Amino acid sequence: MIAKKALIVWGGMALHTPERSAHVVRELLEAEGFAVTVTDDYEALGAEDVGTNDLVVPVITDGVLAPEKMDRLIEAIRAGTGLAGFHMGMATSFRSSVPFRYAASVYWVQHPGNIITYRVDVGDHPLLAGIGSFEHTSEQYYLNYDPAVDVLATTRFSGEFHPWRKNVVMPVVFTTMHDRGRVFYSSLGHTADELVGPVREILRRGLVWAAR
Numbered sequence: 001m002i003a004k005k006a007l008i009v010w011g012g013m014a015l016h017t018p019e020r021s022a023h024v025v026r027e028l029l030e031a032e033g034f035a036v037t038v039t040d041d042y043e044a045l046g047a048e049d050v051g052t053n054d055l056v057v058p059v060i061t062d063g064v065l066a067p068e069k070m071d072r073l074i075e076a077i078r079a080g081t082g083l084a085g086f087h088m089g090m091a092t093s094f095r096s097s098v099p100f101r102y103a104a105s106v107y108w109v110q111h112p113g114n115i116i117t118y119r120v121d122v123g124d125h126p127l128l129a130g131i132g133s134f135e136h137t138s139e140q141y142y143l144n145y146d147p148a149v150d151v152l153a154t155t156r157f158s159g160e161f162h163p164w165r166k167n168v169v170m171p172v173v174f175t176t177m178h179d180r181g182r183v184f185y186s187s188l189g190h191t192a193d194e195l196v197g198p199v200r201e202i203l204r205r206g207l208v209w210a211a212r
Contacts, residue, residue, distance in 0.1 A: 003035040004054040004211055011040050012061025016088050020192035022059045028204045029055070034211070043069065051076035054212040057084050060093040065100075074099045078179035082210035086189040086203055091143060103178045105146035106171075106185050111139035112161035120172050120188070120198075125152040127205055128173070131198050138194055141187035142170060149174040149185075153202070173202055175209065184210040 006029045010022035019040070026036045034055070037044070045056060046069020056073070065073070077083050083103060085093065091108035094100040101107060117137045122128050140155055142165065153173040159166025173186045184206035188199040195203060 003033055005052060006034045006036045006055040006057065006207075006211065007044060007050070007053045008036060008038045008057045008059060009040070009042060009045055010038070010059040011042060012063055012088070012092075016059075016061055016190065017192040018059045018061070021086075021089075021189065021195065022057075024192050024195045024200070025057050025059065025203070025207065028200070028207060032204075032208055046070060046072045048072070051079055051081055053081050055082040055084060055207065055210055057089065057207065058093045059085070059089045061088045062092055063094050065094055065097065067097075070094070070097050070099055074103055074178075077103050077181035077183075080180040080212045082182045082184070082212055083178065084184040084207050084210040086186045086195075087139075087141070088190075090185050091141065091187065103181070103183065104185070105149050105174070105176050105178070105183055107144045108141055109144055110142040110162075112142060112157065112165065114139060115190075116140055116161075118155055118158075120153055120155055122153045122173075123151065125150070127175070127209055128152050128202060131201060134198050136188065136199070138188065138190045141172075142168075143187065145171055145174070146176065149176040173206070175206070182210045182212075
């Protein structure tokens with residue numbers, strides 16, 4: 001049986017521990033039998049063979065990819081290569097690229113109060129079966145997101161820090177499709193140290209689900 005292939009590309013703000021986080025993702029995928037490539041070369045996402053990957057995971061804050069290379073990545077996703085990300089990955093990756101924003105289906109805009117303790121309410125979706133709701137201490141991401149996503153977990157903003165957003169319910173975990181490509185996102189995982197417990201298990205399941 002041929003192993004599934006995954007490409008993990010890391011970079012951007014050091015405070016997000018992108019290299020360490022990328023290797024957490026590598027460990028999760030290798031345990032599931034994937035052949036994994038980890039690199040800090042953004043160009044790998046636009047390589048001619050990017051479509052041979054069953055999954056791509058950008059662990060990147062911001063970044064730039066030439067339009068013709070981005071087109072190649074998007075075509076790979078549309079043809080069935082999965083796209084998965086967490087926290088800054090996807091939500092802030094390649095901010096200036098409209099095609100990537102459309103595929104990612106999410107855009108980070110704020111985290112009121114910075115590091116706080118908040119509740120993650122897990123729904124009854126089969127992908128998260130057995131993972132109950134939990135308290136989490138990190139950045140509570142306020143997102144702009146595509147209404148086409150299937151929301152698996154949410155959080156509610158208390159209004160303590162931004163009163164004008166009191167009681168807003170925001171997706172924390174979602175899935176969607178970009179043509180034939182599966183897309184998974186979790187806003188959890190500010191640093192590699194947070195990729196433990198239910199946060200790690202949610203990410204593991206989402207990575208596996210998103211792969212072709």
